[in-house]
Amino acid sequence: GAGVSQSPSNKVTEKGKDVELRCDPISGHTALYWYRQSLGQGLEFLIYFQGNSAPDKSGLPSDRFSAERTGGSVSTLTIQRTQQEDSAVYLCASSSLRVGDYEQYFGPGTRLTVT
Amino acid sequence: DQQVKQNSPSLSVQEGRISILNCDYTNSMFDYFLWYKKYPAEGPTFLISISSIKDKNEDGRFTVFLNKSAKHLSLHIVPSQPGDSAVYFCAASVVPGYALNFGKGTSLLVTP
Numbered sequence: 743g744a745g746v747s748q749s750p751s752n753k754v755t756e757k758g759k760d761v762e763l764r765c766d767p768i769s770g771h772t773a774l775y776w777y778r779q780s781l782g783q784g785l786e787f788l789i790y791f792q793g794n795s796a797p798d799k800s801g802l803p804s805d806r807f808s809a810e811r812t813g814g815s816v817s818t819l820t821i822q823r824t825q826q827e828d829s830a831v832y833l834c835a836s837s838s839l840r841v842g843d844y845e846q847y848f849g850p851g852t853r854l855t856v857t
Numbered sequence: 858d859q860q861v862k863q864n865s866p867s868l869s870v871q872e873g874r875i876s877i878l879n880c881d882y883t884n885s886m887f888d889y890f891l892w893y894k895k896y897p898a899e900g901p902t903f904l905i906s907i908s909s910i911k912d913k914n915e916d917g918r919f920t921v922f923l924n925k926s927a928k929h930l931s932l933h934i935v936p937s938q939p940g941d942s943a944v945y946f947c948a949a950s951v952v953p954g955y956a957l958n959f960g961k962g963t964s965l966l967v968t969p
Contacts, residue, residue: 746900773954775956777959782961783961784861784863784959784960784961785901785957785959787956787957787958790956798955801956833901835900837954839954844889845891845903845906846903847903848900848902849900851899851900
């Protein structure tokens with residue numbers, strides 16, 4: 743079946759602009775996660791959705807970052823007033839959370855460059 | 858603070874030999890551990906997981922060992938193949954399905 747998809751695959755934006763990144767999880771997956779990977783770093787957790795609610799948003803680095811999920815499916819990560827330090831690959835993952843299948847399946851990521 | 862550490866940024870192994878990738882963690886509440894493999898310009902791909910009630914889990918050429926008292930896990934790949942060349946990430950969570958804490962990765966190169 744189809745995997746996790748993300749759009750756009752690349753985004754270049756000017757400092758101060760807002761950006762929206764989209765994630766389409768695997769159909770039927772209850773949980774959705776956002777991570778980011780800055781250059782030379784591991785993946786950094788941002789936010790976790792179960793259904794449409796976000797029980798853990800502890801990784802969002804500032805109030806410029808927000809995310810929503812609608813219909814238990816698509817999620818959008820919004821970064822307002824982008825800064826150069828926001829440049830990273832933003833990765834989305836989803837999981838069914840069925841017993842014995844807790845793995846998170848990742849999309850290909852959106853590479854964000856803030857100039 | 859980095860709760861999951863992969864202290865070897867890179868590793869080179871000959872085809873057919875064993876690759877051993879190591880990972881240490883600091884949070885004693887971690888209960889579920891995973892290894893992911895990542896190729897350039899792709900998202901991480903799940904390889905193998907282990908829960909804290911076990912000390913070993915095998916899947917084909919891949920075996921993960923967990924030493925809870927030492928807060929250490931390792932991934933063994935045997936025999937190593939050139940297609941195994943990728944970046945390997947160790948990850949851990951307090952509860953399966955919760956947010957993952959990742960290490961910085963180890964780049965494995967398997968040479969013919």
